[in-house]
Amino acid sequence: xxxxxxxxxxxxxxxxxxxxxxxxxxxxxxxxxxxxxxxxxxxxxxxxxxxxxxxxxxxxxxxxxxxxxxxxxxxxxxxxxxxxxxxxxxxxxxxxxxxxxxxxxxxxxxxxxxxxxxxxxxxxxxxxxxxxxxxxxxxxxxxxxxxxxxxxxxxxxxxxxxxxxxxxxxxxxxxxxxxxxxxxxxxxxxxxxxxxxxxxxxxxxxxxxxxxxxxxxxxxxxxxxxxxxxxxxxxxxxxxxxxxxxxxxxxxxxxxxxxxxxxxxxxxxxxxxxxxxxxxxxxxxxxxxxxxxxxxxxxxxxxxxxxxxxxxxxxxxxxxxxxxxxxxxxxxxxxxxxxxxxxxxxxxxxxxxxxxxxxxxxxxxxxxxxxxxxxxxxxxxxxxxxxxxxxxxxxxxxxxxxxxxxxxxxxxxxxxxxxxxxxxxxxxxxxxxxxxxxxxxxxxxxxxxxxxxxxxxxxxxxxxxxxxxxxxxxxxxxxxxxxxxxxxxxxxxxxxxxxxxxxxxxxxxxxxxxxxxxxxxxxxxxxxxxxxxxxxxxxxxxxxxxxxxxxxxxxxxxxxxxxxxxxxxxxxxx
Amino acid sequence: xxxxxxxxxxxxxxxxxxxxxxxxxxxxxxxxxxxxxxxxxxxxxxxxxxxxxxxxxxxxxxxxxxxxxxxxxxxxxxxxxxxxxxxxxxxxxxxxxxxxxxxxxxxxxxxxxxxxxxxxxxxxxxxxxxxxxxxxxxxxxxxxxxxxxxxxxxxxxxxxxxxxxxxxxxxxxxxxxxxxxxxxxxxxxxxxxxxxxxxxxxxxxxxxxxxxxxxxxxxxxxxxxxxxxxxxxxxxxxxxxxxxxxxxxxxxxxxxxxxxxxxxxxxxxxxxxxxxxxxxxxxxxxxxxxxxxxxxxxxxxxxxxxxxxxxxxxxxxxxxxxxxxxxxxxxxxxxxxxxxxxxxxxxxxxxxxxxxxxxxxxxxxxxxxxxxxxxxx
Numbered sequence: 001x002x003x004x005x006x007x008x009x010x011x012x013x014x015x016x017x018x019x020x021x022x023x024x025x026x027x028x029x030x031x032x033x034x035x036x037x038x039x040x041x042x043x044x045x046x047x048x049x050x051x052x053x054x055x056x057x058x059x060x061x062x063x064x065x066x067x068x069x070x071x072x073x074x075x076x077x078x079x080x081x082x083x084x085x086x087x088x089x090x091x092x093x094x095x096x097x098x099x100x101x102x103x104x105x106x107x108x109x110x111x112x113x114x115x116x117x118x119x120x121x122x123x124x125x126x127x128x129x130x131x132x133x134x135x136x137x138x139x140x141x142x143x144x145x146x147x148x149x150x151x152x153x154x155x156x157x158x159x160x161x162x163x164x165x166x167x168x169x170x171x172x173x174x175x176x177x178x179x180x181x182x183x184x185x186x187x188x189x190x191x192x193x194x195x196x197x198x199x200x201x202x203x204x205x206x207x208x209x210x211x212x213x214x215x216x217x218x219x220x221x222x223x224x225x226x227x228x229x230x231x232x233x234x235x236x237x238x239x240x241x242x243x244x245x246x247x248x249x250x251x252x253x254x255x256x257x258x259x260x261x262x263x264x265x266x267x268x269x270x271x272x273x274x275x276x277x278x279x280x281x282x283x284x285x286x287x288x289x290x291x292x293x294x295x296x297x298x299x300x301x302x303x304x305x306x307x308x309x310x311x312x313x314x315x316x317x318x319x320x321x322x323x324x325x326x327x328x329x330x331x332x333x334x335x336x337x338x339x340x341x342x343x344x345x346x347x348x349x350x351x352x353x354x355x356x357x358x359x360x361x362x363x364x365x366x367x368x369x370x371x372x373x374x375x376x377x378x379x380x381x382x383x384x385x386x387x388x389x390x391x392x393x394x395x396x397x398x399x400x401x402x403x404x405x406x407x408x409x410x411x412x413x414x415x416x417x418x419x420x421x422x423x424x425x426x427x428x429x430x431x432x433x434x435x436x437x438x439x440x441x442x443x444x445x446x447x448x449x450x451x452x453x454x455x456x457x458x459x460x461x462x463x464x465x466x467x468x469x470x471x472x473x474x475x476x477x478x479x480x481x482x483x484x485x486x487x488x489x490x491x492x493x494x495x496x497x498x499x500x501x502x503x504x505x506x507x508x509x510x511x512x513x514x515x516x517x518x519x520x521x522x523x524x525x526x527x528x529x530x531x532x533x534x535x536x537x538x539x540x541x542x543x544x545x546x547x548x549x550x551x552x553x554x555x556x557x558x559x560x561x562x563x564x565x566x567x568x569x570x571x572x573x574x
Numbered sequence: 575x576x577x578x579x580x581x582x583x584x585x586x587x588x589x590x591x592x593x594x595x596x597x598x599x600x601x602x603x604x605x606x607x608x609x610x611x612x613x614x615x616x617x618x619x620x621x622x623x624x625x626x627x628x629x630x631x632x633x634x635x636x637x638x639x640x641x642x643x644x645x646x647x648x649x650x651x652x653x654x655x656x657x658x659x660x661x662x663x664x665x666x667x668x669x670x671x672x673x674x675x676x677x678x679x680x681x682x683x684x685x686x687x688x689x690x691x692x693x694x695x696x697x698x699x700x701x702x703x704x705x706x707x708x709x710x711x712x713x714x715x716x717x718x719x720x721x722x723x724x725x726x727x728x729x730x731x732x733x734x735x736x737x738x739x740x741x742x743x744x745x746x747x748x749x750x751x752x753x754x755x756x757x758x759x760x761x762x763x764x765x766x767x768x769x770x771x772x773x774x775x776x777x778x779x780x781x782x783x784x785x786x787x788x789x790x791x792x793x794x795x796x797x798x799x800x801x802x803x804x805x806x807x808x809x810x811x812x813x814x815x816x817x818x819x820x821x822x823x824x825x826x827x828x829x830x831x832x833x834x835x836x837x838x839x840x841x842x843x844x845x846x847x848x849x850x851x852x853x854x855x856x857x858x859x860x861x862x863x864x865x866x867x868x869x870x871x872x873x874x875x876x877x878x879x880x881x882x883x884x885x886x887x888x889x890x891x892x893x894x895x896x897x898x899x900x901x902x903x904x905x906x907x908x909x910x911x912x913x914x915x916x917x918x919x920x921x922x923x924x925x926x927x928x929x930x931x932x933x934x935x936x937x938x939x940x941x942x943x944x945x946x947x948x949x950x951x
Binding site: 400469471472474475476477478479480481482483485489490493494 | 627628629631654655656658659660661662664666668669670671672681682685686729733739
């Protein structure tokens, strides 16, 4: 060590004066936070409470009208069947895909992104793609299958996509992406040596999976299963697009019917939504109780999950085949149709044209919907990022304000449990009457979008913050930086990739938002999903395909941005 | 520089079961003193340190830096960490990965607005002190563990704080590096003379660095004394065990006048020293290197306690053998000289009879309540 001429201690900075403790500090700390929590609670609860109280008015008129309809029993069965059926499919494929993804050789690692595609590709695009594939008469895939000898006698079919079975299947495929994400992250938290210990002890790969890996994944599967069940119950896109014509109804489509009838029947819509709402909130509260304090989930060191034994070729093939069937085929059918003049089972490549895309940009309605989608999504993302940062900070550091913290935690988690359709109906009702009338402007869409994003922005930033750990922040505080300076100079720079990833991911989710948008849109205030639905209703299928492709491209830009800003694993941060 | 006073500090953590990290703790750190908080994990030493830093809020008590009250539960004073004018070195170093070494070290000066310090080159001076002047433009990820630790040290010292807190800063380094950084730290303290509170569970580290040691157990200080005193005269059996007196020989006076002593059914050879209060029961605590293993027929020195024992295991350790023996059902660890006939003659095999002995002056005697019993004057 080099000698220092002077004793450092001799020159000493001037001591800050003794700080008197202001008497009102307790209040000044809590009032801004209380206002913040109140604002978010108002945002989330007002539409729900107002709409629900409507169902109880006039001596339960809403409930009587909703539950006296002759088809309601069938509707409830359909809803439950859709939720449970898609849950089973999603759990099976999601877990299988995650297991396969963990067995890929380093060269094939990129395949891990494929099972996430159903989240990235707009649901309306995917569902309409399936319809173009498997519509009984003109569906491309049906036409192909009719060439097979044992089906050559058929004129229609053999698959009927406009049926509950296919609604369940398509929904299940979509939800498998969520299970896949949960299980994958669960696998990454399992220390590799635990798996290797089982192999060394004499268990086969499969035996290890069932005896060690799967039991360790139980909490993740429970949580992921809960999320998938809620999403299945609130599923709207597939039932609306595929079930309406054949009278396959679920509760969300019943709500939509009630709200889009003239005059609008809000009480009935509210009453139909009540069971979904109650169930959703109960599930969210149970999850909160079971998981307890989020701070326990600070990432721990140790060796990340890696495969024991040889990489599996079956896994790679399995993932590719699954992704091709569930995502590739619908996209291909969209591409074919968007290039055709009309929908016919005979594909004539010689007559392909870009007219449909030209029309997308010519028709002012469509173009303005695209612009609307992008701008409103962008603004919502900006607002959500700020709200999410503040919320995550309070959840991580708010040990001194336990009551407000718990309230905040529940409020921001609620939109996860409430189907988007219910939110849509609630916002439509709440903001088309005094004191605040937003209906007819894009403000209402913005407010809905911000509300829907609350759980996502909070969860992603919270996990980023927890992964960061406390010591960087503590080191800055003891170095003499105030909380705000610490956040500006330490926390924000260190969370740049988390924030970028969260922003881009929310942008993706919002640009293909469909369910809530369907309810709060107005004829001159459309977004991409809703304008697509209008053309679907008109029967302008090639145009529908062109809009769907446009939507997918806009989303793809978002994904690329996400990967640039948040790193390649950004999709796993969900 | 200022003295640090802790009065009646208490901190409990809810949980199953609830833990007491600090129980009515009172402690004074003199100006320029290097105080070590020593104890096993979970004894509350880190919590006490974090209370000093303002990172943890005590349930009750008072903390005063010099003339400044930084925490007082009675009057509701709780100064934020950034208002306490301290430096801290973390176990994980906690160097900000997005800043270079220079930015990391300059940070405490910048955020405190100490422009004078920046202009006077405090950063370079401090970095030179810890031998890191060549690393100024690197990022933490490009540094080795020892370098990171030295940069963290510089960051803790650069603003010349009243008090520097160390939270097990050496425990993430490997053994050789740990010795090196430890002696650098000792030298730095001697030169700069800052007041320091240092938390560790390593007794060697504590003895080497501390002017005084506070040995903690479940939120209470068991002994607060100079390193020499703690080493020679541990106040309780807990302290004795913690600072290396791992052998425990229970001695009981035999019935009937001058009949002598026994240990676990084995008759003690040699004399037990006269102890204050002439107890009939005492537990002697002895370091491994002070328990000597001799041939069974060797004589016990007059100022020592000897016991016939049986070899359980012996391992070569360079200059000596580490020998595990049993006396009755008690296991003891001792040393046998490596050049002794015991080893050559193959007498250190399992089951072989030997004699173990230790000098009175090397042992610490304790009563049944664990408290040290002084020799009768």
